[in-house]
Amino acid sequence: MPIYEYACRWCGHQFETLVRAREVPKCPSCGTEDLERLLSLPVVKSETTRAQALAAARRRDKALGHERTQEQLKYERSHND
Numbered sequence: 001m002p003i004y005e006y007a008c009r010w011c012g013h014q015f016e017t018l019v020r021a022r023e024v025p026k027c028p029s030c031g032t033e034d035l036e037r038l039l040s041l042p043v044v045k046s047e048t049t050r051a052q053a054l055a056a057a058r059r060r061d062k063a064l065g066h067e068r069t070q071e072q073l074k075y076e077r078s079h080n081d
């Protein structure tokens with residue numbers, strides 16, 4: 001049985017799991033099935049997973065509303081001044 005590495009699109013949690021036929025993996029952290037299968041090439045892995053973790057964080061922020069994004073914008077504006 002193949003072992004795949006997944007990144008959760010909702011909470012950014014990354015994990016490896018055995019995937020059996022007809023079985024849908026779930027995030028052990030938040031239980032969603034909205035997962036992204038990661039590439040297992042060691043060299044690009046860290047860059048890929050970091051980008052995916054960032055993307056997951058952005059998607060989560062979007063799902064939760066714009067509060068955090070607004071906070072970040074405020075921070076960035078004050079930082080630039």
Ligand SMILES: [Zn+2]
Nearest residue numbers: 008011027030
């Ligand atoms: Zn999750």
